Amino acid sequence: MKFYEALGLEPKLALDSEDLKKRFYDRSRQWHPDRFSRGTSEEKQRSEEMTSTLNDAFRTLRDPVSRAEYFLSQSGLELPKDAPPELLEEIFELNMALEELRGGDESAREQLVSAQERFTNMLGEADTNLADLFGRYDETFDTAVLDQVRAVLNRRKYVSNLLRDVEKELNVHSAN
Amino acid sequence: MSTLQIDFGHAKPRIVGIDLGTTNSLVAVMDLTGPRILSGIVPSVVSVTESGEVIAGAEAREMLITHPERTVYSVKRLMGRGVSDVQDELKLFPFPIVAGSESVLKLRLGDKVMTPPEVSAHILRKLKEDAEDVLGADVTQAVITVPAYFNDAQRQATKDAGRIAGLEVLRLVNEPTAAALAYGLDKRKEGLVAVYDFGGGTFDISILRLHDGIFEVLATNGDTHLGGDDIDNLLLNIALEDLQSEWGEDLSGNAALVQLLRRAVIQAKEALSFAPSATIDLEYGPRKYQREIDVQLFNRLIEPIVERTLGPCRNCIKDAGITVEQINETVMVGGSTRIPLVRSAVERLFRKRPHTELNPDEVVALGAAVQAGILGGEVEDKLLLDVTPLSLGIETMGGLMSKLIHRNSTIPASETELFTTAVDGQTNVLIHVLQGERELVKDCRSLARFDLKDIDPMIAGMARIQVRFLIDANGILNVTAKDLRTGKEQSMDVKPSYGLTDDQVEAMILESYDKAEEDFKERQVREARVEADAILGAVDKAKEDAAYQALAEDERTAIERSINELKLAYHSDDHLLIRDQIEKLNQATMALAEAIMNEAVGKALKGTNINA
Numbered sequence: 174m175k176f177y178e179a180l181g182l183e184p185k186l187a188l189d190s191e192d193l194k195k196r197f198y199d200r201s202r203q204w205h206p207d208r209f210s211r212g213t214s215e216e217k218q219r220s221e222e223m224t225s226t227l228n229d230a231f232r233t234l235r236d237p238v239s240r241a242e243y244f245l246s247q248s249g250l251e252l253p254k255d256a257p258p259e260l261l262e263e264i265f266e267l268n269m270a271l272e273e274l275r276g277g278d279e280s281a282r283e284q285l286v287s288a289q290e291r292f293t294n295m296l297g298e299a300d301t302n303l304a305d306l307f308g309r310y311d312e313t314f315d316t317a318v319l320d321q322v323r324a325v326l327n328r329r330k331y332v333s334n335l336l337r338d339v340e341k342e343l344n345v346h347s348a349n
Numbered sequence: 350m351s352t353l354q355i356d357f358g359h360a361k362p363r364i365v366g367i368d369l370g371t372t373n374s375l376v377a378v379m380d381l382t383g384p385r386i387l388s389g390i391v392p393s394v395v396s397v398t399e400s401g402e403v404i405a406g407a408e409a410r411e412m413l414i415t416h417p418e419r420t421v422y423s424v425k426r427l428m429g430r431g432v433s434d435v436q437d438e439l440k441l442f443p444f445p446i447v448a449g450s451e452s453v454l455k456l457r458l459g460d461k462v463m464t465p466p467e468v469s470a471h472i473l474r475k476l477k478e479d480a481e482d483v484l485g486a487d488v489t490q491a492v493i494t495v496p497a498y499f500n501d502a503q504r505q506a507t508k509d510a511g512r513i514a515g516l517e518v519l520r521l522v523n524e525p526t527a528a529a530l531a532y533g534l535d536k537r538k539e540g541l542v543a544v545y546d547f548g549g550g551t552f553d554i555s556i557l558r559l560h561d562g563i564f565e566v567l568a569t570n571g572d573t574h575l576g577g578d579d580i581d582n583l584l585l586n587i588a589l590e591d592l593q594s595e596w597g598e599d600l601s602g603n604a605a606l607v608q609l610l611r612r613a614v615i616q617a618k619e620a621l622s623f624a625p626s627a628t629i630d631l632e633y634g635p636r637k638y639q640r641e642i643d644v645q646l647f648n649r650l651i652e653p654i655v656e657r658t659l660g661p662c663r664n665c666i667k668d669a670g671i672t673v674e675q676i677n678e679t680v681m682v683g684g685s686t687r688i689p690l691v692r693s694a695v696e697r698l699f700r701k702r703p704h705t706e707l708n709p710d711e712v713v714a715l716g717a718a719v720q721a722g723i724l725g726g727e728v729e730d731k732l733l734l735d736v737t738p739l740s741l742g743i744e745t746m747g748g749l750m751s752k753l754i755h756r757n758s759t760i761p762a763s764e765t766e767l768f769t770t771a772v773d774g775q776t777n778v779l780i781h782v783l784q785g786e787r788e789l790v791k792d793c794r795s796l797a798r799f800d801l802k803d804i805d806p807m808i809a810g811m812a813r814i815q816v817r818f819l820i821d822a823n824g825i826l827n828v829t830a831k832d833l834r835t836g837k838e839q840s841m842d843v844k845p846s847y848g849l850t851d852d853q854v855e856a857m858i859l860e861s862y863d864k865a866e867e868d869f870k871e872r873q874v875r876e877a878r879v880e881a882d883a884i885l886g887a888v889d890k891a892k893e894d895a896a897y898q899a900l901a902e903d904e905r906t907a908i909e910r911s912i913n914e915l916k917l918a919y920h921s922d923d924h925l926l927i928r929d930q931i932e933k934l935n936q937a938t939m940a941l942a943e944a945i946m947n948e949a950v951g952k953a954l955k956g957t958n959i960n961a
Contacts, residue, residue: 198563202732206761206822210519210724225763225819232758 174247176230179223186244186307186322188234197231237303238329241322250323257328260335263288267335271342285339292336299329364490364519364725365480366527366717369393369469369507371425371550371576372684375714376476378484379722384531384715388479395471396420397459404872405475408879414612417443417604419459423578424472426550427454427465428510429503431847441582443604452847466849467857469510477516478873491516492721494713495824496551497523498571498738500784501796502847504825509849513857519724521823524548525555526566526735527716528682532707533559540677541567543665545695545703546713547658548683550576554662556669556676565734568668568757570661575654577618577685583650584614584642588629591640606633621647622687648690655694662698668757679703682712734759737820739794744781748790753818756786763819767833774806780816782826795846799828801839814839877927881919884931888912888938896944904940911937 177184180196202208204223209216234240242252256264267288273281302325310318365387368375373390395405396412397419404412412420426438431452439446447455447462455462473493480488493516495507504521511518522530525544533542538559546553553571557564588610589601600606613631620627626643666673679699685691686709695703722728737760742752753764768778778801785793804812813833820826830839849857888908891897897905915930 198561198565201563201734205732205734207520207720207723207732211726221761221819221821222763225761228759228762 174244175226176233176243179226179230180234182234184244184247185311186241187304187311188240190235193231193235197227200227237300237307238326241303241307241326245319245323245326248319250319252323252327252330256331257324260328260331264331264335267339271338274342282343285343289336289339289343292332292339295332296329296336299325299332303329362489363484363486364492364721365477365488366714366719366721367473367476367491367493368524368527368714368717369425369472369476369493369495369510370713371423371548371578373549373710374472374476375711376480377711377714377718378480379718379725379727384718384722386711386714387483388476390710391472391475391479392422393425393469393472394420394422395424395458395468397461399459401460402871403461403471404875405471406876408876413608414605416459417608419444421456421458421463421468423550424465424468426574426578427456428469429500429506429847430454430465443607452845453849453853464849464857466506466510466854467513469507470513470857473510473514473516477514482873489515489517490519490721492520492522492717492724493518494524494527494717495521496548496571496573497525497546497553497555497569497735498551498573499523499824500573500739500794501824501826502794502845503573504823505845505848508823508825509854509857512854515858518823520720521825522717522720522733523553523555523566523569523735523738523824524551524713525553525569525682526557526564526733527714527720528680528707528712529555529557529559529564529716530719530731530733531712531716532680532704533564538678541671541675543662543676543679543699544682545658545662545679545686546571546682547685547691548576549685550574550578552576552658552661554658554665556665556671562730563732563734565759566736567670568665569736569738570665570668571738572657572661575657576683579654580618580651580685580688581611581614583654584618584629585611587650588614588631588638588640592638595638596636609633617642618647619687622689644689651688651690655688655691658691659694659698662695673699676701680707681705682707682709684710735822735824736760737762737824739784740786741796741818741820741826742783742785742793744783744790750783750785750788750790750793754820758820760820760824761822763817765815765817768801768812768814768816769810770804770807770812771809773809775809775812776804776806777802778804778812778814780828782818782828796826797828797843797845799830800842800844801830802842803840804832873924874922874927877924877931878919881915881927881931884934885912885915888934891938891941891945894945897941899944900941904937907937908934908941 174184180193180200201224204220204227206217206220206224209220233243245252270281270284270288274285303322306318306322306325310322363378366377366384370393372393374393375390376387377384378387391406392410394409394413395403396409396416397403409420413422421444427435432446432454435454445457447457453464455464456468477488491511493507493511495504507521508518525546528546529542529544540559542557542559544555544557551571551573552575553569555569556567558567592600610631613629617627617629621642621644626641629640629642631638676699679695679701681692681695681703686705692703692705719728719731720733723731736757737754738756740752740756741754742750745751753766754762768780770778780799780801782796782799783790783793784796787793801814814830815833816828816830818826818828830841832839911930911934915934918926918930921927
């Protein structure tokens with residue numbers, strides 16, 4: 174996997190963030206275009222290619238979610254597009270509450286605040302869950318675990334979008 | 350002073366660092382001991398004399414009053430912009446815009462027509478010459494700073510200006526990043542630093558992580574149309590309204606008066622950073638105007654402007670993925686950060702006292718010199734990792750912008766996209782590249798249109814053209830395309846939406862070469878004379894002071910002799926001779942200047958370089 178290679182890493186789901194940063198800094202020092210300002214045009218071009226890949230790699234791998242998404246896509250697993258079924262009812266009710274608040278019905282606020290708390294907790298759970306699965310996969314290379322990662326990621330994505338919508342709406346209306 | 354030459358045994362040519370500011374510009378270089386400013390502040394003003402000669406710097410600033418219609422200031426606000434972008438600005442500028450220049454502004458100054466990069470090139474050339482004077486060697490390579498929030502066209506325009514001025518621009522560095530580099534240089538700082546850069550025409554906020562010599566920008570935000578100029582304009586409008594009611598006429602069309610008034614307003618604004626009230630003081634022929642402004646009124650006036658800087662700060666903190674409590678230091682850059690209200694607003698937002706010990710006018714140029722040192726290989730333990738301020742994307746179906754490289758991505762950053770044809774036999778594919786954060790194309794900034802051409806006619810969807818978008822370390826977009834079926838480079842035409850084409854820049858470079866040599870000598874003599882005028886005037890005034898009489902007789906004689914010698918040299922065509930005599934007069938009057946300063950009546954000497 175290109176991004177792991179760029180940072181001199183074995184492809185693993187669990188990474189130590191300090192080690193990652195150190196690798197990124199060390200390689201930047203070595204490859205940054207600043208080091209080749211008096212170099213040949215081939216050297217310059219190569220440095221630009223190396224560092225732009227390095228920057229992409231670091232940006233993608235330092236965040237556990239984007240890292241897992243990258244890992245899955247490199248393993249030929251795309252995220253499903255459909256909403257996780259267990260969230261459907263939640264999404265439906267929430268959209269109602271959002272509509273009500275937008276329509277000026279302040280009683281929906283309470284519902285949104287509790288939804289905000291619930292979603293925040295769900296995100297936290299998903300992250301713990303992911304860390305757990307990362308460790309398990311790295312030890313076993315069990316593709317069934319990857320499927321679980323994929324399910325958690327999908328759920329997390331929806332929860333995070335919902336949370337964003339809720340917070341946006343709460344902020345807009347508290348400002349008035 | 351200028352005769353001093355230090356040889357560090359550099360076989361390599363020196364790379365200078367240039368702060369090309371809205372109001373003032375500076376040039377610096379990296380020495381063994383650290384970065385050093387090479388010459389005085391050069392006002393970012395360019396003027397065309399009646400004989401058709403272009404002048405820049407302090408001399409041109411004088412022309413603002415005498416020939417406002419052929420003198421440009423704050424040209425940085427016009428860089429990389431189209432006519433429709435700057436309508437508000439143009440109302441305030443006394444010089445006319447040539448009609449029909451849609452993607453590139455053209456200014457008419459006397460009988461000359463110039464684009465903003467050409468105007469900036471004159472400022473750069475002045476800085477280049479100043480640097481050459483001090484270094485005693487040719488200067489051909491530079492690092493130039495730009496506001497972090499400058500878009501691609503504004504950056505490209507700055508780079509073009511450098512090329513036209515005969516400078517190879519090795520790197521464009523973001524101003525707040527440069528400031529951080531200068532700031533963190535000798536202090537071996539670690540941790541999170543916010544740089545609040547509020548200059549003459551632009552505002553930037555950047556948050557960096559400093560670790561082991563690496564200056565990593567986490568996020569940046571800003572407003573390329575917000576600065577001290579806007580404060581000046583507020584005060585100017587008040588004064589013009591006053592004048593209308595007091596003198597009974599609308600004087601906003603009187604360019605010379607407006608420039609005089611602008612100067613008076615700036616003086617009052619600057620005084621208000623230190624005093625509870627100040628007076629806008631205007632003398633125009635026999636007529637006088639005075640208006641007192643106290644700090645309360647001033648603060649009330651500028652509060653909306655200061656407030657406009659805080660939103661970008663909050664967004665920047667959020668984008669950096671940190672909380673305000675995690676920021677270890679706040680560094681203030683740019684002349685407008687001298688304003689107490691600005692300082693207190695920043696202190697409130699970041700919840701700690703900002704650092705103001707660095708000279709906010711010099712720190713950016715010093716940082717640019719450090720970056721020059723990094724590129725030149727003299728500084729080995731530092732490295733800047735900067736980001737792109739705006740997302741880059743392409744137009745997709747339905748007028749939507751599809752993002753390829755997100756804002757705050759570390760640069761160089763690249764992304765590749767595969768393009769194909771939509772109908773049978775299609776031989777061209779048009780790619781519209783945009784910059785901005787909004788979803789609709791019309792709300793984003795158009796960068797350029799790339800026309801992939803001469804595609805072999807084939808069935809729709811069969812063509813495979815891989816396009817690589819690279820934002821380089823200067824924050825400038827480079828696009829290359831490859832035909833994956835043949836492995837050959839795909840040919841394309843590039844049409845920038847704003848700014849000059851390569852051919853136009855080349856033509857301007859050629860034109861400037863023709864004139865550069867003859868201009869150069871003449872200019873040096875004239876500049877030396879301007880300096881001589883300044884010091885002679887100052888000494889004349891100083892002689893009226895009691896401190897002059899208190900000098901020993903031989904000191905007075907020495908001063909008289911130096912004055913006469915300078916007056917003699919003045920009429921020679923040798924700028925070195927004039928400068929020598931200026932230096933001698935400087936030396937001779939040192940004790941006098943000190944005495945006057947000590948008496949705290951140094952007003953007479955203020956604003957001249959007698960002590961420089």
